[in-house]
Amino acid sequence: MEILVCVKRVPDTAENEFELNSAGNDLDRDDLVYSVNEWDNYAVEEAIQIIDKVGGNVTVITVGDDESEEVLRREMAMGANDGILLCDDAFDGSDGKGIASILKAEIEKGSYDLVMTGAQADEGAGQIGGMVAAMLGMPYASLVNKIEIGDDKIIVGREIEGGNQEMNEMQLPCVISIQTGINEPRYVGIRGIRKVAKVDIPVKGAGDLGVDPESIGEAGAKTKRVDYFVPDMGEGAEMLEGSTDEIIEKLIERLKAKGGL
Ligand SMILES: Cc1cc2nc3c(=O)[nH]c(=O)nc-3n(C[C@H](O)[C@H](O)[C@H](O)COP(=O)(O)OP(=O)(O)OC[C@H]3O[C@@H](n4cnc5c(N)ncnc54)[C@H](O)[C@@H]3O)c2cc1C
Numbered sequence: 001m002e003i004l005v006c007v008k009r010v011p012d013t014a015e016n017e018f019e020l021n022s023a024g025n026d027l028d029r030d031d032l033v034y035s036v037n038e039w040d041n042y043a044v045e046e047a048i049q050i051i052d053k054v055g056g057n058v059t060v061i062t063v064g065d066d067e068s069e070e071v072l073r074r075e076m077a078m079g080a081n082d083g084i085l086l087c088d089d090a091f092d093g094s095d096g097k098g099i100a101s102i103l104k105a106e107i108e109k110g111s112y113d114l115v116m117t118g119a120q121a122d123e124g125a126g127q128i129g130g131m132v133a134a135m136l137g138m139p140y141a142s143l144v145n146k147i148e149i150g151d152d153k154i155i156v157g158r159e160i161e162g163g164n165q166e167m168n169e170m171q172l173p174c175v176i177s178i179q180t181g182i183n184e185p186r187y188v189g190i191r192g193i194r195k196v197a198k199v200d201i202p203v204k205g206a207g208d209l210g211v212d213p214e215s216i217g218e219a220g221a222k223t224k225r226v227d228y229f230v231p232d233m234g235e236g237a238e239m240l241e242g243s244t245d246e247i248i249e250k251l252i253e254r255l256k257a258k259g260g261l
Contacts, residue, residue, distance in 0.1 A: 039118025093218035
């Protein structure tokens, strides 16, 4: 089975203090610590477990800058066989449809049975998987938390509101978005990272993919982010400041004072 997993390099929420950029429409992305999007890590683990059972290849792909190569190598150290970096100045400022168009252009050059994305990434849009599926004319299931592989079909479980579970049979090839908790992603050690440090990762730009420059990047973005802010605090709300220990202490004090403990 040929599996492609779309992965995104995102700021690591555990490692960064976030501030807004001067335009006030995004995070200040200078000097942030980055890692692979958590949902994508589960998707890669699932893909590796599938090929361990039925054979095949896992390719990881990302749309990003030169530094995004590090997340491809990390996922290859985990067990993905190949990586593809889609990188071009023309991709900067793409909206979700732009990112999906770029991915779709590369996906249709390959012959994948299963395309996986995470259920969502750092911007929380949750739109790439569905858009890629629609552009490729493939069936799509979101929030997948269980997969059973058949010959030309898969059975996927989906998490439903209220803790209910739904099972669907899907014809291959198809696109699915993976929910966290579907598995336990394996640990990636330094030795694994070293092993793939020199593996060739092809880099492709707009020309290689044959995407229309007008449909991607800022020129093609029909959705433009115009503001980004922390909402005003509601009445009675209080923001606890300090280190984690200090915040815990203050929270316990507040709960005791209000009779909650
Ligand atoms: C500099 C900059 C400028 C931007 N400008 C705009 C803009 O003008 N308008 C706008 O609407 N948005 C803009 N964005 C947001 C960007 O387009 C979003 O990343 C995109 O909409 C996807 O949303 P998401 O990150 O929430 O991904 P989701 O749709 O939540 O991600 C779901 C899954 O899709 C896959 N995926 C997502 N992104 C990638 C990727 N890059 N490579 C491979 N797989 C991926 C992953 O598997 C991920 O788990 C900008 C972002 C940046 C950093």
